[in-house]
Amino acid sequence: MSEFRVKLVDTALGLLSPDMVIINGLLVNVLTRETYQADVIIKGNRIAAVGNASDYEIGKDCVVIDAKNQYVAPGFMDAHFHIESSSITVSELAKFIVPKGITMVAEDPHEIANVFGMQGIEALYAEGRRVPLNFMLRVPGRVPALDESVETSGASLSIEETSELLDWPEALCLAGDINPQLIINKDEQQFEKYDLAISKKLTISGQSPGLAGKDLNAFIAAGAEDSHVSTSAEEVIDILRHGMKAFLTDKPNRFDREEFNKLAKMVKSNGLDTRNICIVSDDTHANQLFREGHLDYRIRMAIEEGFDPITAIQMVTINVAEHYKISRDYGSVSPGKYADIILLDNLESITVDKVIIHGELVAEKGRL
Numbered sequence: 552m553s554e555f556r557v558k559l560v561d562t563a564l565g566l567l568s569p570d571m572v573i574i575n576g577l578l579v580n581v582l583t584r585e586t587y588q589a590d591v592i593i594k595g596n597r598i599a600a601v602g603n604a605s606d607y608e609i610g611k612d613c614v615v616i617d618a619k620n621q622y623v624a625p626g627f628m629d630a631h632f633h634i635e636s637s638s639i640t641v642s643e644l645a646k647f648i649v650p651k652g653i654t655m656v657a658e659d660p661h662e663i664a665n666v667f668g669m670q671g672i673e674a675l676y677a678e679g680r681r682v683p684l685n686f687m688l689r690v691p692g693r694v695p696a697l698d699e700s701v702e703t704s705g706a707s708l709s710i711e712e713t714s715e716l717l718d719w720p721e722a723l724c725l726a727g728d729i730n731p732q733l734i735i736n737k738d739e740q741q742f743e744k745y746d747l748a749i750s751k752k753l754t755i756s757g758q759s760p761g762l763a764g765k766d767l768n769a770f771i772a773a774g775a776e777d778s779h780v781s782t783s784a785e786e787v788i789d790i791l792r793h794g795m796k797a798f799l800t801d802k803p804n805r806f807d808r809e810e811f812n813k814l815a816k817m818v819k820s821n822g823l824d825t826r827n828i829c830i831v832s833d834d835t836h837a838n839q840l841f842r843e844g845h846l847d848y849r850i851r852m853a854i855e856e857g858f859d860p861i862t863a864i865q866m867v868t869i870n871v872a873e874h875y876k877i878s879r880d881y882g883s884v885s886p887g888k889y890a891d892i893i894l895l896d897n898l899e900s901i902t903v904d905k906v907i908i909h910g911e912l913v914a915e916k917g918r919l
Contacts, residue, residue: 562599568610576618581869593890596909625868626654626891635662636834645682650914651847652903654891659726661691668706683913689726690716723875727757784814800833815857830866860898
């Protein structure tokens with residue numbers, strides 16, 4: 552019998568004192584798309600109960616956080632990220648993005664792998680495991696991206712190394728930043744990697760730039776489950792209709808504010824389901840992080856362009872967790888989940904006051 556789950560059950564039943572409670576908050580329930588008054592009861596690094604704190608005996612060692620009618624939401628999760636593009640270390644990244652409500656990033660280290668191979672990835676994650684951030688792994692899909700007749704790289708990843716990475720506890724998926732023609736042309740090595748990831752019950756990520764009709768069907772039939780390179784609202788809806796998840800990231804000539812606005816209007820007019828849409832950052836340079844922010848900026852933009860605030864928050868929480876098959880542990884403020892929780896002053900401006908990761912207060916008032 553799992554000792555920590557017994558403690559969670561006993562805490563939920565009121566037999567053990569919690570380690571932390573968040574009181575007087577408005578819960579942002581991404582499972583039901585509603586907000587309401589609820590307290591959060593935490594034991595260790597997980598949520599034991601959501602309800603009324605007055606039903607529980609609060610011990611003298613329990614940390615009590617009075618939300619004072621702030622919104623209590625799940626921490627934001629970036630489903631597609633490349634830290635190399637920011638040119639900063641994981642520690643410096645955490646200092647900047649965690650106070651903005653980001654509690655998880657799904658990093659694809661294909662760039663550092665292209666230079667240093669497994670050694671580079673291991674160094675990156677040795678640092679990632681020391682910071683207060685869920686620094687997760689999108690296993691690079693192909694390193695180098697092109698064969699040696701076209702590209703001279705510093706290193707490569709073999710099938711055996713790819714399989715090893717897929718077994719890491721941080722691994723969420725086989726990443727898909729590769730030429731989709733490799734799949735359409737039935738590249739033997741890529742199909743072998745797909746089979747490996749599927750056998751380990753991991754997500755298959757991908758990209759389908761401009762694919763439509765037979766090519767799009769073939770790409771998805773092979774196993775790809777998401778794309779982050781759509782350039783129009785119409786392309787987003789097309790891949791959604793074919794069973795892929797749409798990752799939206801604002802980039803010039805990629806998917807800008809105008810397309811966010813157009814997609815929001817199409818969602819409303821057609822009554823489209825948004826649970827298969829995620830908002831991601833992808834490549835973000837240090838000056839952009841400083842000037843704009845991270846996911847907080849993109850959520851604000853989605854809201855300003857017509858998406859309902861809770862719908863936008865779903866796109867960086869429960870939608871991500873369900874896509875990566877980790878919703879047992881992440882993505883919502885509900886019993887049994889890791890206590891990755893943020894307190895927001897305002898839903899429209901996404902102003903983050905406090906950040907809790909795995910049951911510990913790690914950021915407050917914009918500072919780690």
